[in-house]
Every structure is written in C-alpha cells, then in structure tokens.
Amino acid sequence: MKFISYLLIGIVFGIVLTKGEVISWFRIIEMFRFESFHMYGVIGSAVLVGACFVFLAKNFQWKGPDNEPLRPMLYDKGWIRYLAGGTIFGLGWAMTGACPGPLFINASAGFTVFYVAIAAALLGTLIYGMVKKYLPE
Amino acid sequence: MDLIKQPWPWYIVGPLIGLTMVALLLNGKRFGVSRNLKTICTIAGAGSLSDYFKGDWKKQAWNLVFILGSMIGGYIAFNYMSDDPYVMVSEKTEAWLSSVGIESAGTAYQPDEIFSWHGFASNGGWVLLIIGGLLVGFGTRYAQGCTSGHAISGLSNFQLPSLIAVIGFFAGGLIITWLVLPWMFTWLFSA
Numbered sequence: 661m662k663f664i665s666y667l668l669i670g671i672v673f674g675i676v677l678t679k680g681e682v683i684s685w686f687r688i689i690e691m692f693r694f695e696s697f698h699m700y701g702v703i704g705s706a707v708l709v710g711a712c713f714v715f716l717a718k719n720f721q722w723k724g725p726d727n728e729p730l731r732p733m734l735y736d737k738g739w740i741r742y743l744a745g746g747t748i749f750g751l752g753w754a755m756t757g758a759c760p761g762p763l764f765i766n767a768s769a770g771f772t773v774f775y776v777a778i779a780a781a782l783l784g785t786l787i788y789g790m791v792k793k794y795l796p797e
Numbered sequence: 798m799d800l801i802k803q804p805w806p807w808y809i810v811g812p813l814i815g816l817t818m819v820a821l822l823l824n825g826k827r828f829g830v831s832r833n834l835k836t837i838c839t840i841a842g843a844g845s846l847s848d849y850f851k852g853d854w855k856k857q858a859w860n861l862v863f864i865l866g867s868m869i870g871g872y873i874a875f876n877y878m879s880d881d882p883y884v885m886v887s888e889k890t891e892a893w894l895s896s897v898g899i900e901s902a903g904t905a906y907q908p909d910e911i912f913s914w915h916g917f918a919s920n921g922g923w924v925l926l927i928i929g930g931l932l933v934g935f936g937t938r939y940a941q942g943c944t945s946g947h948a949i950s951g952l953s954n955f956q957l958p959s960l961i962a963v964i965g966f967f968a969g970g971l972i973i974t975w976l977v978l979p980w981m982f983t984w985l986f987s988a
Contacts, residue, residue: 665824666859670866673817677867678874680810684906686886689894692967692974696887701807702814703948709815710953713822724825732818732950733827735941735958745940746947746962748932750969754978755929757907759944760937761830763930764864765871771907773917777930782841784934785834789849795939 674765683765685757692754740796752784802880818950826859829946831937833857833864875906882906897979898986910986921985932969940965 681687682702691699710732716722717730724730735742753759756777758766763781767774818828835850836857843850875882886894886902894902901909911922937943940962942951948966951959 663859663862666862667866669817669820670863671870674867674870675874676810676813678871679805679878681804681884682810684884685908686884686902689974690886690890692970693890695889698807702811705808705811706814706949707952709812710818710949713819714953724822726825730822732954735951735956739961742940742958742961743965745936746965747969749936749940749943750966751973752929752932752936753966754970754973755925756933760834760933761867761945764868768868769871769875771912773912773914773922773926777926780927780930781834781934782837784931785938786838786843788935788938789838789843789847792849
C-alpha cells in the first residue's frame, strides 16, 4: 500500500506547517510587511534543501522508482500566465493568509471557517477551467 | 517535550518542507498542492462544463491522500502538540494590526476578529475568505502552481517561469497588505 507513505508524508507536512505557523494569517501579513525573517527563512531554507537535492540528483543521475530522472516539473516557457496567475494568487494569499495546502490544514486544525474558503477556491478553479480558452497564456 | 510544544523555528520548518518535496520525488511524485483543486472539480463532474477537467483523475489520487494526511497532521499539531497556541508576531506587525483594529495579534493563532464564525459573519471575514479563496483557486491554476509547485519545487529546479510566478505572488500580496487591508480594516473597525 503505497498510499500509506503519501498519508504519512502528508501528516508530517501538516504538522510542520502548523508548528511552523506557516498557516497563520499573522505570519503571512508579517512577511508582506517585511517585519520578520521567519517566512523568508522557511521558504529560503526549503528551497536551499530542495536545490541541493535536485543538484545531486542531476549530477549523479539518480533515478526514481519508474527509472525517471528525479526532477521537479519543467514548466513551459512564457511569462503572462505565470505573472498574471501568480499575482491573482498573491492577492488571495494575503486575504486568506493561506495558500492551497494551508486552506485545508487550517480547516481541520479547528478554524472551520476555512471550509468556506476551500469551497470558494474550488469555485475559483472551476471558473478558471471555464474561461481558460479566453485567457492569454 | 517542551521543544515539541513550542513553535518550531524556521531552520527546522523550512528544511522539512524541502524534504517533503524530496520524499515525494523519491516516490515518483511531484509536490504540488493546488493540483488537488482541479482533481476535486474533476471528481465532482466539472468535466461536463469544461474539457480542462476531463481526464483520468486516479493518477492524482495519491495527492488527495497527501492533502488528507496534512489535514490529519494539522489537527494533531494544533490540538495535541501545542499548549494554547498563539503566534508571537513581530512587535511592529502587532502594533500595526492593533492600530487598524486587529487586537488579537500576539494572543491568538489566527485573527479572531475576522476568521472566527462571528468575524466571518459580522466583520467582513467572509469578504476575505470568499473573495480570497476564489482568487487562490483561480490564480494557482492559471499560474499552474502555488507555493509548493512554484516557490519550493520550481525555484529548487531553477525554473524561470517559477521565479516569474513568485514575483507575481509578492506583487499580489503587497497590493492587498499595503493598499487594501489598511483601508478595509479602518473602515470596518473604526466606525
């Protein structure tokens, strides 16, 4: 049962984000006001650990379980969708204080109003899917 | 035990988030939470509204299990691994929040004034959570990734599109934090 490993990785991830206060709106606002190093330290050290692994995996040609190279996704070239989509997400990130993972984690931690935000996020995704063909990529 | 119950410092939390991406890669999976929003729409039948939601969602079932796990983790951490959790936000942020009417800064984990059911209904919390949620759902799918896909995985992999997306995340966040919230809170709480 491989699903057990995803469940366990998820449990650790949820604990880490909650104990690290990454899911708190206060920490997100503090970050956008540049008044604490906390979130920059979290994101910076996460990227540093990730980049070291990606570098090693590439250098030593480590392979995954299906013999594929161990690399995160390669994104298509372009910039409009990344800048526009990123900015729209950023507006929502500061309003809710949560990116998609923390929306779910907040709701189960006990801040049940976040179930409404999850429903809204699903509606936002639905709207995106419906207007996708009219948007510049 | 004391160390477990206190808030964890960035140099523990950040590397563990990086290792989450690594653990998923070693299982042949790519760290990307916002993909679940699309998968849930697909399961709910959104394929009849847009081809975007058509396709085999079962390949993403592991990701739903992952987010379910993180919900369990959040529940455990908040209820059993913390005594009276509250966020010691910086003094400057606390002072600013207090000046615009958010008095719970420094004494609560989330702002009671807006993110309790009372705040949701009477203090405009619904505006932040519903409009904010819509923008999160729309924006992350338009950008093809959120903090996990772009900021952590994409930057680790030196992807220019991810750097552009992260610049966007900050542009949007700064607009709300510096231009919208001061006006909104002053209007809500000073009347």
